[in-house]
Amino acid sequence: MGPPLDRRATLRRFAAPAAVACALFLAGYLRTAPGTSHPSPWGYRTWAFGALAYSDILALHEDRGAQRHPLPYLQDKLEYPVLMGLGMWWPSVLAPERSGYFALTYLALALCGLGALWFLASLPAASPWTWAASPALLVYGGLNWDLFGILPLALGIWLWAKGRERAAVAVLGLAVWTKFFPLLVLGVLLLVSLRKSVRHALELSGIFLLVSLVLNLPFALFATDNWLWFFRYNRIREIEPSLYLLAGADPRAFVPIANQISAAVTLGAAALLAVLELRTRRLDALRAACGLVCIFFAANKVYSPQYWLWVIALIALASLPAWLATAASAVALADFVVSFSFLHLQSDRVWPQVSWFAHAVFWPMVSLRYATLLACAACSLLHALPAKSAEG
16 A cells, blocks of 8 residues: 555545535435335335335334434344444434434435545545445445445555554454454454564554454443344344355255354455465555455355445455446446345235246346455455566
Protein backbone atom coordinates (compact mmCIF):
# COMPACT_ATOMS: atom_id res chain seq x y z
CA MET A 1 0.00 0.00 0.00
CA GLY A 2 1.35 3.38 -0.97
CA PRO A 3 0.81 6.36 1.33
CA PRO A 4 -2.60 8.07 1.05
CA LEU A 5 -3.08 11.12 -1.13
CA ASP A 6 -3.47 14.57 0.36
CA ARG A 7 -6.91 16.05 0.91
CA ARG A 8 -7.05 17.99 -2.35
CA ALA A 9 -6.05 15.02 -4.48
CA THR A 10 -8.47 12.82 -2.59
CA LEU A 11 -11.31 15.27 -3.20
CA ARG A 12 -10.61 15.21 -6.94
CA ARG A 13 -10.90 11.41 -6.96
CA PHE A 14 -13.91 11.48 -4.64
CA ALA A 15 -16.25 14.10 -6.12
CA ALA A 16 -17.63 12.40 -9.24
CA PRO A 17 -17.90 8.89 -7.73
CA ALA A 18 -19.61 10.40 -4.68
CA ALA A 19 -22.30 11.97 -6.86
CA VAL A 20 -23.02 8.58 -8.44
CA ALA A 21 -23.00 6.82 -5.06
CA CYS A 22 -25.41 9.41 -3.62
CA ALA A 23 -27.78 8.82 -6.55
CA LEU A 24 -27.67 5.07 -5.94
CA PHE A 25 -28.28 5.47 -2.21
CA LEU A 26 -31.17 7.86 -2.84
CA ALA A 27 -32.74 5.49 -5.35
CA GLY A 28 -32.25 2.66 -2.88
CA TYR A 29 -34.08 4.57 -0.18
CA LEU A 30 -36.96 5.59 -2.45
CA ARG A 31 -37.52 2.02 -3.58
CA THR A 32 -37.38 0.58 -0.06
CA ALA A 33 -39.06 3.22 2.14
CA PRO A 34 -42.65 2.45 1.00
CA GLY A 35 -42.36 -0.69 3.09
CA THR A 36 -42.67 1.45 6.22
CA SER A 37 -46.41 1.77 5.56
CA HIS A 38 -47.16 -1.94 5.91
CA PRO A 39 -48.81 -2.69 9.26
CA SER A 40 -47.56 -6.21 9.93
CA PRO A 41 -44.14 -7.90 9.64
CA TRP A 42 -45.43 -10.73 7.46
CA GLY A 43 -47.48 -8.39 5.31
CA TYR A 44 -44.32 -6.37 4.82
CA ARG A 45 -42.30 -9.42 3.83
CA THR A 46 -44.85 -10.53 1.26
CA TRP A 47 -44.90 -7.09 -0.31
CA ALA A 48 -41.13 -6.59 -0.15
CA PHE A 49 -40.25 -9.92 -1.77
CA GLY A 50 -42.57 -9.20 -4.67
CA ALA A 51 -41.42 -5.60 -5.04
CA LEU A 52 -37.75 -6.62 -4.77
CA ALA A 53 -37.43 -4.03 -2.00
CA TYR A 54 -36.81 -6.12 1.11
CA SER A 55 -34.81 -4.78 4.07
CA ASP A 56 -33.87 -6.55 7.30
CA ILE A 57 -33.90 -3.13 8.91
CA LEU A 58 -37.66 -2.92 8.47
CA ALA A 59 -38.42 -6.61 8.95
CA LEU A 60 -36.48 -6.85 12.20
CA HIS A 61 -37.79 -3.54 13.52
CA GLU A 62 -41.00 -5.25 14.57
CA ASP A 63 -39.39 -8.60 15.35
CA ARG A 64 -37.00 -6.97 17.83
CA GLY A 65 -39.62 -4.76 19.46
CA ALA A 66 -37.63 -1.65 18.51
CA GLN A 67 -40.23 0.76 19.88
CA ARG A 68 -39.56 -0.56 23.39
CA HIS A 69 -35.84 0.25 23.07
CA PRO A 70 -34.52 -3.13 24.27
CA LEU A 71 -30.86 -2.85 25.18
CA PRO A 72 -28.75 -5.22 23.07
CA TYR A 73 -27.71 -8.36 24.96
CA LEU A 74 -28.78 -6.91 28.30
CA GLN A 75 -32.46 -7.09 27.31
CA ASP A 76 -32.37 -8.75 23.90
CA LYS A 77 -30.66 -11.82 22.44
CA LEU A 78 -28.95 -11.04 19.10
CA GLU A 79 -27.19 -13.16 16.50
CA TYR A 80 -24.74 -10.35 15.74
CA PRO A 81 -21.49 -9.11 17.34
CA VAL A 82 -21.77 -6.35 19.91
CA LEU A 83 -21.22 -3.28 17.71
CA MET A 84 -23.73 -4.50 15.15
CA GLY A 85 -26.22 -4.92 17.98
CA LEU A 86 -25.59 -1.37 19.14
CA GLY A 87 -25.86 -0.14 15.55
CA MET A 88 -29.29 -1.75 15.27
CA TRP A 89 -30.37 -0.26 18.59
CA TRP A 90 -29.35 3.40 18.73
CA PRO A 91 -31.65 4.68 15.92
CA SER A 92 -34.63 3.27 17.81
CA VAL A 93 -33.80 5.55 20.74
CA LEU A 94 -33.94 8.66 18.56
CA ALA A 95 -36.71 7.53 16.18
CA PRO A 96 -38.70 4.57 17.52
CA GLU A 97 -41.47 4.73 14.90
CA ARG A 98 -40.89 2.54 11.84
CA SER A 99 -40.49 5.20 9.14
CA GLY A 100 -38.21 7.36 11.29
CA TYR A 101 -36.15 4.38 12.40
CA PHE A 102 -35.61 3.26 8.81
CA ALA A 103 -34.84 6.77 7.56
CA LEU A 104 -32.29 7.44 10.30
CA THR A 105 -30.67 4.03 9.94
CA TYR A 106 -30.50 4.33 6.16
CA LEU A 107 -28.98 7.83 6.38
CA ALA A 108 -26.30 6.55 8.77
CA LEU A 109 -25.55 3.60 6.49
CA ALA A 110 -25.33 5.83 3.41
CA LEU A 111 -22.91 8.14 5.22
CA CYS A 112 -20.82 5.10 6.11
CA GLY A 113 -20.80 4.09 2.44
CA LEU A 114 -19.66 7.58 1.44
CA GLY A 115 -17.05 7.57 4.20
CA ALA A 116 -15.68 4.29 2.85
CA LEU A 117 -15.59 5.88 -0.60
CA TRP A 118 -13.51 8.79 0.75
CA PHE A 119 -10.87 6.44 2.09
CA LEU A 120 -10.88 4.47 -1.16
CA ALA A 121 -10.34 7.71 -3.07
CA SER A 122 -7.43 8.56 -0.78
CA LEU A 123 -5.61 5.29 -1.47
CA PRO A 124 -3.82 5.73 -4.81
CA ALA A 125 -3.91 2.04 -5.73
CA ALA A 126 -7.60 1.56 -4.87
CA SER A 127 -10.48 1.93 -7.31
CA PRO A 128 -13.20 4.26 -5.95
CA TRP A 129 -15.38 3.83 -9.05
CA THR A 130 -15.62 0.09 -8.42
CA TRP A 131 -17.40 0.89 -5.16
CA ALA A 132 -19.31 4.04 -6.09
CA ALA A 133 -20.83 2.80 -9.37
CA SER A 134 -21.75 -0.69 -8.21
CA PRO A 135 -25.48 -1.55 -8.21
CA ALA A 136 -24.69 -3.39 -4.97
CA LEU A 137 -25.09 -0.01 -3.22
CA LEU A 138 -28.58 0.30 -4.71
CA VAL A 139 -29.93 -3.09 -3.67
CA TYR A 140 -27.84 -4.01 -0.63
CA GLY A 141 -27.06 -0.65 1.00
CA GLY A 142 -30.25 -0.73 3.06
CA LEU A 143 -30.73 -4.48 3.19
CA ASN A 144 -28.81 -4.98 6.43
CA TRP A 145 -26.39 -3.05 8.65
CA ASP A 146 -23.15 -4.18 6.95
CA LEU A 147 -22.05 -0.69 5.95
CA PHE A 148 -21.51 -0.02 9.66
CA GLY A 149 -18.66 -2.53 9.42
CA ILE A 150 -17.32 -1.57 5.99
CA LEU A 151 -16.53 2.00 7.09
CA PRO A 152 -14.11 0.99 9.89
CA LEU A 153 -12.61 -1.59 7.53
CA ALA A 154 -11.78 1.12 4.99
CA LEU A 155 -10.66 3.57 7.68
CA GLY A 156 -8.42 0.96 9.28
CA ILE A 157 -6.71 0.18 5.98
CA TRP A 158 -6.28 3.91 5.32
CA LEU A 159 -4.63 4.33 8.73
CA TRP A 160 -2.36 1.38 8.00
CA ALA A 161 -1.32 2.96 4.71
CA LYS A 162 -0.45 6.16 6.62
CA GLY A 163 1.85 4.15 8.86
CA ARG A 164 -0.41 4.52 11.89
CA GLU A 165 -0.57 0.82 12.50
CA ARG A 166 -1.61 0.93 16.16
CA ALA A 167 -4.61 3.12 15.38
CA ALA A 168 -5.36 0.96 12.34
CA VAL A 169 -5.56 -2.19 14.43
CA ALA A 170 -7.82 -0.48 16.98
CA VAL A 171 -10.21 0.66 14.21
CA LEU A 172 -10.12 -2.72 12.48
CA GLY A 173 -11.08 -4.18 15.86
CA LEU A 174 -14.29 -2.14 15.56
CA ALA A 175 -14.91 -3.72 12.15
CA VAL A 176 -14.36 -7.20 13.59
CA TRP A 177 -16.88 -6.70 16.38
CA THR A 178 -19.38 -5.32 13.90
CA LYS A 179 -19.33 -8.28 11.49
CA PHE A 180 -16.53 -10.57 12.73
CA PHE A 181 -15.09 -11.83 9.42
CA PRO A 182 -12.97 -8.66 9.01
CA LEU A 183 -10.81 -10.64 11.44
CA LEU A 184 -9.40 -12.28 8.30
CA VAL A 185 -8.28 -8.89 6.95
CA LEU A 186 -6.77 -7.97 10.29
CA GLY A 187 -4.99 -11.31 10.40
CA VAL A 188 -3.29 -10.64 7.06
CA LEU A 189 -2.14 -7.22 8.23
CA LEU A 190 -0.78 -8.67 11.47
CA LEU A 191 1.08 -11.26 9.40
CA VAL A 192 2.63 -8.50 7.29
CA SER A 193 3.57 -6.59 10.46
CA LEU A 194 6.06 -9.36 11.26
CA ARG A 195 8.35 -7.70 8.68
CA LYS A 196 9.25 -5.17 11.37
CA SER A 197 9.61 -7.57 14.28
CA VAL A 198 7.81 -10.23 16.26
CA ARG A 199 7.54 -7.76 19.13
CA HIS A 200 5.76 -5.26 16.89
CA ALA A 201 3.26 -7.89 15.72
CA LEU A 202 2.61 -8.94 19.31
CA GLU A 203 2.07 -5.33 20.34
CA LEU A 204 -0.51 -4.88 17.58
CA SER A 205 -2.19 -8.14 18.55
CA GLY A 206 -2.34 -6.87 22.12
CA ILE A 207 -4.11 -3.71 20.96
CA PHE A 208 -6.72 -5.81 19.19
CA LEU A 209 -7.22 -7.97 22.27
CA LEU A 210 -7.60 -4.87 24.44
CA VAL A 211 -10.20 -3.37 22.10
CA SER A 212 -12.03 -6.71 22.06
CA LEU A 213 -12.11 -6.83 25.85
CA VAL A 214 -13.35 -3.26 26.20
CA LEU A 215 -16.18 -3.89 23.74
CA ASN A 216 -17.23 -7.35 24.86
CA LEU A 217 -16.44 -7.72 28.55
CA PRO A 218 -19.39 -5.69 29.92
CA PHE A 219 -21.87 -7.83 27.96
CA ALA A 220 -19.99 -11.07 28.61
CA LEU A 221 -20.10 -10.42 32.35
CA PHE A 222 -23.62 -9.09 32.79
CA ALA A 223 -25.50 -10.86 29.97
CA THR A 224 -23.43 -13.96 29.35
CA ASP A 225 -26.07 -16.15 27.70
CA ASN A 226 -27.32 -13.41 25.36
CA TRP A 227 -23.77 -12.39 24.48
CA LEU A 228 -22.81 -16.01 23.70
CA TRP A 229 -25.82 -16.43 21.41
CA PHE A 230 -23.90 -14.96 18.45
CA PHE A 231 -21.35 -17.76 18.69
CA ARG A 232 -23.88 -20.49 19.45
CA TYR A 233 -26.26 -19.42 16.71
CA ASN A 234 -23.57 -19.44 14.04
CA ARG A 235 -22.44 -22.89 15.16
CA ILE A 236 -25.93 -24.45 14.92
CA ARG A 237 -27.34 -22.32 12.07
CA GLU A 238 -28.73 -24.41 9.24
CA ILE A 239 -27.00 -24.55 5.87
CA GLU A 240 -28.49 -22.04 3.45
CA PRO A 241 -28.21 -22.14 -0.37
CA SER A 242 -24.50 -22.77 -0.83
CA LEU A 243 -21.97 -25.15 -2.30
CA TYR A 244 -23.03 -27.71 0.32
CA LEU A 245 -26.63 -27.78 -0.84
CA LEU A 246 -25.48 -27.82 -4.45
CA ALA A 247 -23.61 -31.00 -3.55
CA GLY A 248 -26.75 -32.51 -2.01
CA ALA A 249 -25.94 -32.08 1.69
CA ASP A 250 -28.72 -32.19 4.27
CA PRO A 251 -29.23 -28.60 5.54
CA ARG A 252 -29.48 -29.75 9.18
CA ALA A 253 -27.59 -33.01 9.57
CA PHE A 254 -24.52 -31.78 7.67
CA VAL A 255 -24.08 -28.62 9.75
CA PRO A 256 -21.23 -29.90 11.99
CA ILE A 257 -19.28 -31.20 8.99
CA ALA A 258 -19.90 -27.98 7.04
CA ASN A 259 -18.53 -25.99 9.99
CA GLN A 260 -15.41 -28.15 10.01
CA ILE A 261 -14.91 -27.89 6.24
CA SER A 262 -15.34 -24.12 6.30
CA ALA A 263 -12.83 -23.74 9.13
CA ALA A 264 -10.34 -26.11 7.49
CA VAL A 265 -10.53 -24.41 4.09
CA THR A 266 -10.23 -20.91 5.54
CA LEU A 267 -7.39 -21.81 7.89
CA GLY A 268 -5.65 -23.73 5.10
CA ALA A 269 -5.78 -20.69 2.83
CA ALA A 270 -4.54 -18.49 5.68
CA ALA A 271 -1.66 -20.90 6.32
CA LEU A 272 -0.68 -20.81 2.64
CA LEU A 273 -0.60 -17.01 2.72
CA ALA A 274 1.50 -17.14 5.89
CA VAL A 275 4.03 -19.42 4.20
CA LEU A 276 4.22 -17.16 1.15
CA GLU A 277 4.70 -14.06 3.30
CA LEU A 278 7.31 -15.61 5.56
CA ARG A 279 9.28 -16.87 2.56
CA THR A 280 9.10 -13.73 0.40
CA ARG A 281 8.22 -10.80 2.69
CA ARG A 282 6.45 -9.34 -0.35
CA LEU A 283 2.81 -10.34 0.05
CA ASP A 284 0.30 -7.74 -1.21
CA ALA A 285 -1.80 -7.46 1.93
CA LEU A 286 -4.99 -6.14 0.33
CA ARG A 287 -5.11 -8.70 -2.46
CA ALA A 288 -4.29 -11.48 -0.03
CA ALA A 289 -7.07 -10.29 2.28
CA CYS A 290 -9.56 -10.05 -0.60
CA GLY A 291 -8.73 -13.59 -1.68
CA LEU A 292 -8.96 -14.97 1.84
CA VAL A 293 -12.36 -13.39 2.54
CA CYS A 294 -13.74 -14.64 -0.80
CA ILE A 295 -12.54 -18.15 0.03
CA PHE A 296 -14.27 -17.89 3.41
CA PHE A 297 -17.49 -16.76 1.74
CA ALA A 298 -17.30 -19.66 -0.71
CA ALA A 299 -16.59 -22.25 2.00
CA ASN A 300 -19.08 -20.95 4.57
CA LYS A 301 -22.45 -22.65 4.98
CA VAL A 302 -24.26 -19.30 4.75
CA TYR A 303 -23.96 -16.52 2.20
CA SER A 304 -26.21 -13.62 3.13
CA PRO A 305 -27.03 -11.47 0.08
CA GLN A 306 -25.48 -8.30 1.50
CA TYR A 307 -22.08 -10.00 1.65
CA TRP A 308 -21.69 -8.73 -1.90
CA LEU A 309 -21.02 -5.30 -0.38
CA TRP A 310 -17.92 -6.71 1.29
CA VAL A 311 -16.79 -8.40 -1.91
CA ILE A 312 -17.13 -5.19 -3.92
CA ALA A 313 -15.39 -3.14 -1.22
CA LEU A 314 -12.47 -5.57 -1.10
CA ILE A 315 -12.24 -5.70 -4.89
CA ALA A 316 -12.05 -1.89 -4.88
CA LEU A 317 -9.39 -1.87 -2.15
CA ALA A 318 -7.36 -4.56 -3.91
CA SER A 319 -7.81 -2.85 -7.30
CA LEU A 320 -8.66 -6.04 -9.14
CA PRO A 321 -9.16 -5.79 -12.94
CA ALA A 322 -12.09 -3.69 -14.08
CA TRP A 323 -13.66 -6.57 -16.00
CA LEU A 324 -13.79 -8.69 -12.84
CA ALA A 325 -15.16 -5.82 -10.76
CA THR A 326 -17.87 -5.22 -13.38
CA ALA A 327 -18.73 -8.91 -13.52
CA ALA A 328 -18.95 -9.15 -9.73
CA SER A 329 -21.30 -6.15 -9.57
CA ALA A 330 -23.49 -7.62 -12.32
CA VAL A 331 -23.66 -10.98 -10.56
CA ALA A 332 -24.42 -9.23 -7.26
CA LEU A 333 -27.41 -7.49 -8.84
CA ALA A 334 -28.64 -10.67 -10.54
CA ASP A 335 -28.24 -12.58 -7.27
CA PHE A 336 -30.48 -10.08 -5.50
CA VAL A 337 -33.20 -10.25 -8.15
CA VAL A 338 -33.19 -14.04 -8.37
CA SER A 339 -32.99 -14.68 -4.62
CA PHE A 340 -35.85 -12.39 -3.68
CA SER A 341 -37.96 -13.48 -6.66
CA PHE A 342 -37.58 -17.01 -5.34
CA LEU A 343 -38.67 -15.91 -1.87
CA HIS A 344 -41.66 -14.15 -3.46
CA LEU A 345 -42.77 -17.34 -5.19
CA GLN A 346 -42.33 -19.29 -1.95
CA SER A 347 -44.33 -16.77 0.06
CA ASP A 348 -47.14 -16.98 -2.51
CA ARG A 349 -47.02 -20.80 -2.26
CA VAL A 350 -47.16 -21.22 -6.02
CA TRP A 351 -45.46 -24.59 -5.82
CA PRO A 352 -45.26 -25.56 -9.54
CA GLN A 353 -43.61 -22.22 -10.32
CA VAL A 354 -41.38 -22.57 -7.24
CA SER A 355 -40.16 -25.95 -8.46
CA TRP A 356 -39.48 -24.70 -11.98
CA PHE A 357 -37.80 -21.51 -10.80
CA ALA A 358 -35.57 -23.39 -8.38
CA HIS A 359 -34.39 -25.82 -11.07
CA ALA A 360 -34.10 -23.42 -14.00
CA VAL A 361 -33.09 -20.12 -12.38
CA PHE A 362 -32.27 -20.15 -8.67
CA TRP A 363 -29.72 -22.94 -8.41
CA PRO A 364 -27.92 -21.89 -11.62
CA MET A 365 -27.69 -18.42 -10.03
CA VAL A 366 -26.23 -19.91 -6.86
CA SER A 367 -23.67 -21.71 -9.03
CA LEU A 368 -22.79 -18.45 -10.79
CA ARG A 369 -22.45 -16.71 -7.40
CA TYR A 370 -19.87 -19.18 -6.21
CA ALA A 371 -18.05 -19.26 -9.53
CA THR A 372 -17.69 -15.48 -9.24
CA LEU A 373 -16.48 -15.66 -5.64
CA LEU A 374 -13.89 -18.27 -6.57
CA ALA A 375 -12.80 -16.21 -9.58
CA CYS A 376 -12.29 -13.19 -7.31
CA ALA A 377 -10.36 -15.33 -4.85
CA ALA A 378 -8.17 -16.83 -7.58
CA CYS A 379 -7.42 -13.46 -9.20
CA SER A 380 -6.59 -11.91 -5.83
CA LEU A 381 -4.30 -14.70 -4.70
CA LEU A 382 -2.55 -15.08 -8.06
CA HIS A 383 -1.62 -11.40 -7.89
CA ALA A 384 -0.89 -11.33 -4.16
CA LEU A 385 2.81 -11.58 -4.91
CA PRO A 386 4.63 -9.22 -7.26
CA ALA A 387 5.63 -10.97 -10.48
CA LYS A 388 9.36 -10.74 -9.75
CA SER A 389 8.91 -12.36 -6.34
CA ALA A 390 6.56 -15.00 -7.67
CA GLU A 391 9.07 -16.03 -10.35
CA GLY A 392 11.85 -16.12 -7.84
